[in-house]
Amino acid sequence: MSKPKVAFYWCASCGGCEEAxxxxxxxxxxxxSAVDIVFWPVALDFKRSDVExxxxxxxxxxxxxxxxxxxxxxEMVELLRRxxxxxxxxxxxxxxxxxxxxANVFDRGAIVNQACVNAVSVVNDQKVLPSEETTVxxxxxxxPLLWNTVKSLDQTIDVDYYLPGCPPPVNLIxxxxxxxxxxxLPAKGTVLAPDIALCDDCxxxxxxxxxxxxxxxxxxxQVKADPEKCLxxxxxxxxxxxxxxxxxxxxxxxxxxxxxCMGPTSNVVDYGAKALSAIASLVDSNDDKEIAAIISKVxxxxxxxxxxxxxxxxxxxxxNGSTERG
Amino acid sequence: MSDKNVAGSDxxxxxxxxxxxxxxxxxxxxxxxxxxVYAPNARVVRxxxxxxxxxxxxxxxxxxxxxxxxIGGCHPGDCHYQEGNYKALRRFTLLKTLLAAMGxxxxxxxxxxxxxxxxxxxxxxINEMTEQVRKLGPLRLEQIHQIxxxxxxxxxVGKHAVMEGAV
Numbered sequence: 397m398s399k400p401k402v403a404f405y406w407c408a409s410c411g412g413c414e415e416a417x418x419x420x421x422x423x424x425x426x427x428x429s430a431v432d433i434v435f436w437p438v439a440l441d442f443k444r445s446d447v448e449x450x451x452x453x454x455x456x457x458x459x460x461x462x463x464x465x466x467x468x469x470x471e472m473v474e475l476l477r478r479x480x481x482x483x484x485x486x487x488x489x490x491x492x493x494x495x496x497x498x499a500n501v502f503d504r505g506a507i508v509n510q511a512c513v514n515a516v517s518v519v520n521d522q523k524v525l526p527s528e529e530t531t532v533x534x535x536x537x538x539x540p541l542l543w544n545t546v547k548s549l550d551q552t553i554d555v556d557y558y559l560p561g562c563p564p565p566v567n568l569i570x571x572x573x574x575x576x577x578x579x580x581l582p583a584k585g586t587v588l589a590p591d592i593a594l595c596d597d598c599x600x601x602x603x604x605x606x607x608x609x610x611x612x613x614x615x616x617x618q619v620k621a622d623p624e625k626c627l628x629x630x631x632x633x634x635x636x637x638x639x640x641x642x643x644x645x646x647x648x649x650x651x652x653x654x655x656x657c658m659g660p661t662s663n664v665v666d667y668g669a670k671a672l673s674a675i676a677s678l679v680d681s682n683d684d685k686e687i688a689a690i691i692s693k694v695x696x697x698x699x700x701x702x703x704x705x706x707x708x709x710x711x712x713x714x715x716n717g718s719t720e721r722g
Numbered sequence: 723m724s725d726k727n728v729a730g731s732d733x734x735x736x737x738x739x740x741x742x743x744x745x746x747x748x749x750x751x752x753x754x755x756x757x758x759v760y761a762p763n764a765r766v767v768r769x770x771x772x773x774x775x776x777x778x779x780x781x782x783x784x785x786x787x788x789x790x791x792x793i794g795g796c797h798p799g800d801c802h803y804q805e806g807n808y809k810a811l812r813r814f815t816l817l818k819t820l821l822a823a824m825g826x827x828x829x830x831x832x833x834x835x836x837x838x839x840x841x842x843x844x845x846x847x848i849n850e851m852t853e854q855v856r857k858l859g860p861l862r863l864e865q866i867h868q869i870x871x872x873x874x875x876x877x878x879v880g881k882h883a884v885m886e887g888a889v
Contacts, residue, residue: 501823668820669777676816682798682808687815697820710781715825715863 400456400577403435403447404486405476407462407469408496408546413487414438414461416563423570430577431456435476444472447479455479457576459559461486463496463707464552468540477553482576484588488562488657490549491587492667493707495562497546500706500713501698504544548708558587562657562704565643589642591662594654597641600626609680613693616652627653628678633700638664638671657704666710668701675701735855738783739764739792739848742772744802746794746836746844753841760845761852764792771795772833773806777817780831787864790830790855792847797835807835829854830861 406414420427434455435442458480464470477483488494499507513523530537549555559572572588575581582588595601604626614631621627627634627648634653636645640661647654660667675694681687694700702709741747747768753760769775772795780791793814795807814833821831832851836843 666778666781669781672816672820673777673813676813677809679812684811684815687812691812691815691819694816694819697816698823701820710778710785711824711863715861
């Protein structure tokens, strides 16, 4: 019997998810002997046409990382959806929109202008901007279209499972691959990680006060954090109370607060709103002016609470009444 | 629903009002029994305490078609559960900074302390807010998401942006 076929693909992502696959180390040999990797642009020389030539549902599982923000990415994930029996959204960007999803605070015009004209390292006196079509003597050249709004994978195609994390922890990848090979899969739509908040696992759990009360918030560079004590109790915005566990609390072990890459537990609709709720309720004041002063120390609320999940949030993108109303 | 959610003179704001059971909801009841007349634009949702208001409720209301959200709780010191309204105030303060960063106008989300005896304040606040939101116009978040969420028209939305970006 032939081995199950597996595809990997990347969209708007940094490449860290591909690293995470390689981080399986020698365990990857077990994976490679059990499956047949038929597409993995970052590592193997298969082309889009090879995928197009496959029969529908010929691929057992496609692991897709990265957010979706261009017409090319959209085409590729639709193609993979047709060819694959299972699609796994791999990593924070595919799961919830991830870091690239923060582009939803801006619009396409502002992003393209910043990247191609205004950035200090750019010399572009003629203000040439990428366009979808350019005519040259040899004919027409085309580029993929950059979308105005970044999307998570399941806002684009049907997704079967999610592997959360930035990047997904190696043990969760291993468990997911094992479950798929054995055919022991949970209900469609499941996030393949424990459904409990990170604090449950935290090495500093015993130092967390029953009800932390904070007069001040700090950013990591503003204080020297005690390496033993609950980070939240020290005024650092640790999002462990609202973030799914499964990462082994690697950031907390490195004395850095959790930034929420594993996303919410299954009871939460909007991660950022829940994180905001948890943090705000710790403010130790009943006076409106003092509350406002303490809360003003939360720099960049969108980037803090929606660092990995803005496209999957209820608001989805920054609202720009005048232009979007058209 | 009879109101039309379009810009122009026939726009009727849709306001979702989360009122606490012990003070503001009772005040709204009082306004009703006293036959006070006020704008019919607020849809009241009773919650046991303003401290129960998850910020997700506010975002979900806006996402699903509300043009504004009003939160009503007991005056400071009067909370039936001692501290719930302070909790609401802390969350509301942080939520406002988030909404501002997301481009939602400040007047669309409002917190008011209204005691059980203040039926007239329910009347005044709902009237005021209805007029403020009417001036701002419809929020229409859901329609925007539908346009951008549809696979076929995504390219057109993008194309429009390309032209804007080229200027």
